[in-house]
Amino acid sequence: MEYEVHGNEPVSPIGQCLNSSVLSMSILGVLEFEIPINESKILSFLQDVFLNISPRFSSIMVDVNGEKQWKRVEVKLRDHVHVPIFPSGMSPKSYDDHFQDYISNIILEQYPKDKPLWEVHIVKYPTSSAAGNLIFKFHHALGDGYSFMSALLSCLQRADNPLPLTFPSRRGSKPGGDSESIFRWDVSETFASVFDTVKDFSWNSLLQDDRTPIRSGNYGVEFLPMTVSSITFSLDEIKLIKTKLNATVNDVISGALFFATRLYMQEKSQKSSTASCTALVLVNTRITQGDYKPIKEMNKPDSEMPWGNRMAFMPVTMPKLTEFSNPLDFVFKAQKLIKRKRSSFAVYINNKMLEIVKKIRGYEGASRYMHNRLKNSSLMISNMIGPAEQMALADHPVRGVYFMVLGIPQDLIVTVVSYMGKLRIAIGTQNGLIDPDKFKACMENAFKMILEATDNIPTQTVADPGIFQGRGNIEKSKNLQGAQARSKVQV
Missing domain, CATH: 3.30.559.10 (Chloramphenicol acetyltransferase-like domain)
Incomplete structure (x- = not known):
């Protein structure tokens, strides 16, 4: 398949190594919510805030003359968002098992080659630790944990007021x-x-x-x-x-x-x-x-x-x-x-x-x-x-x-x-x-x-x-x- 080279950005050497036939690494993050999930609010956040964090979230990895590059594409949000259906009327303890099984399953799933390398799972069922869970799965080629934590801190707010979150210091633990x-x-x-x-x-x-x-x-x-x-x-x-x-x-x-x-x-x-x-x-x-x-x-x-x-x-x-x-x-x-x-x-x-x-x-x-x-x-x-x-x-x-x-x-x-x-x-x-x-x-x-x-x-x-x-x-x-x-x- 031929891709237009103009406008593409090169993938870093480590990023290329993390997405190959030999090694494919991802980061899975779980946010546990105190209240039941409002799906429409989550979708609005993903569309209006999340997609604008980094161009990587709107790019696919392509091979151009033996070198991997990021190519911008149009993102259809619903292609990346999954809302699982569990049996209804169960206890939070029972939903713990369903939630664990669900995570185990998505860990092994591969990303589509023609779509950006991320997905979100909205789990509305209450577990022992949360009224609902939001699961992010990012391919590691998109960035490392530092990048994703910075993204989280940049786009989320404090729960007690509209002020941005304080960026935590990494210097305080030195003796x-x-x-x-x-x-x-x-x-x-x-x-x-x-x-x-x-x-x-x-x-x-x-x-x-x-x-x-x-x-x-x-x-x-x-x-x-x-x-x-x-x-x-x-x-x-x-x-x-x-x-x-x-x-x-x-x-x-x-x-x-x-x-x-x-x-x-x-x-x-x-x-x-x-x-x-x-x-x-x-x-x-x-x-x-x-x-x-x-x-x-x-x-x-x-x-x-x-x-x-x-x-x-x-x-x-x-x-x-x-x-x-x-x-x-x-x-x-x-x-x-x-x-x-x-x-x-x-x-x-x-x-x-x-x-x-x-x-x-x-x-x-x-x-x-x-x-x-x-x-x-x-x-x-x-x-x-x-x-x-x-x-x-x-x-x-x-x-x-x-x-x-x-x-x-x-x-x-x-x-x-x-x-x-x-x-x-x-x-x-x-x-x-x-x-x-x-x-x-x-x-x-x-x-x-x-x-x-x-x-x-x-x-x-x-x-x-x-x-x-x-x-x-x-x-x-x-x-x-x-x-x-x-x-x-x-x-």
């Missing part, structure tokens, strides 16, 4: 002692960073994780049915842990997720306690690591925070249960690992390698390279900062929000988003391999044990990761010693 630039290294740090870069790049290219209760190692798991479930935690409690341990919110979340994953693996198989497991943490590679920006600013040609896919995968080796006896060790270890990984050049080198592979083997070859990196690991973690105020879409107050990344060749995917003082963790699990209820129970247990382990630590105490690296140093703090005694991890 006081970690504000220096990562580029201020001494000689030893530079050599360590080079060594870490070589090791990280080797992992991305060659090594595979062990087969475990969370990783089947089978090819094509991205095409198998998936269950999406979620769990909610108090952001204030996580910030309390962060303050007491002189860590970041990301450190606490990552440490708790690593701890929970290891607890689940041990429950399923004692042999997996020492298995090699790697988490891929999705990171934003935009030059300015600041706040979210309005859509108008992101769409400018010279924007420092542009729309699109500006992301990379940062591999982090998960600590083993056998290495520690205190739950807090997982937070400290996560803090140390993430800081080291951010100082590594591996993310930059891998992105450059992706460009080289694309030039030699085309975007299909580059997509295969990215696919191999993903399937070598055990799970992916993606997190987003959401608004602190309650938001409303077309006069529908939003009670909760969560998202999931689709099309990844992994059996376990974890996403995190903050909203209204809560932290919502969504878990994507392959049916038949991972028990979502048991995994959620392990996650609740991990957060509880970490929180209880900090009970005797004064808020003003500045903990050092080295305290728990050597057990002989534990006597330096009676408070920390008491926390250790009450929070042993059974291995």
Whole structure:
């Protein structure tokens, strides 16, 4: 099929890799409403507001002389909006099952080739957590999570007044002692960073994780049915842990997720306690690591925070249960690992390698390279900062929000988003391999044990990761010693 080249825009290298015969990734977002859905208001919002956010929502991806480009087309809204019909007169608990099955089905559905790569599902039936649900499904080639969150913040309003939502700050979670630039290294740090870069790049290219209760190692798991479930935690409690341990919110979340994953693996198989497991943490590679920006600013040609896919995968080796006896060790270890990984050049080198592979083997070859990196690991973690105020879409107050990344060749995917003082963790699990209820129970247990382990630590105490690296140093703090005694991890 021939397409007119004039006026088309090129698809970014990452965008091309994310939409190929080898790899096709999407983002699924769910908005939980407090009131029953007024379909006409939602349709008006989509037509008058949503379609104007980005030209990508009115474009299809076409191949012109071997290069993928965005071609503007006319959008018929009804082609993208789906309103499912469930049995009537059922309880919210019963509708939970129908809703979960519906999500599992749309996860596996493909986009029409002749239409823009997005769809919206209006689910009017009340569930245990909402009076109605709005599901957005975007192909990842359209943009990354940062782009879509900025779009959400730009077009939704606060539920309590007509003012726009406050764009959340991405700077607030740094501990006081970690504000220096990562580029201020001494000689030893530079050599360590080079060594870490070589090791990280080797992992991305060659090594595979062990087969475990969370990783089947089978090819094509991205095409198998998936269950999406979620769990909610108090952001204030996580910030309390962060303050007491002189860590970041990301450190606490990552440490708790690593701890929970290891607890689940041990429950399923004692042999997996020492298995090699790697988490891929999705990171934003935009030059300015600041706040979210309005859509108008992101769409400018010279924007420092542009729309699109500006992301990379940062591999982090998960600590083993056998290495520690205190739950807090997982937070400290996560803090140390993430800081080291951010100082590594591996993310930059891998992105450059992706460009080289694309030039030699085309975007299909580059997509295969990215696919191999993903399937070598055990799970992916993606997190987003959401608004602190309650938001409303077309006069529908939003009670909760969560998202999931689709099309990844992994059996376990974890996403995190903050909203209204809560932290919502969504878990994507392959049916038949991972028990979502048991995994959620392990996650609740991990957060509880970490929180209880900090009970005797004064808020003003500045903990050092080295305290728990050597057990002989534990006597330096009676408070920390008491926390250790009450929070042993059974291995």
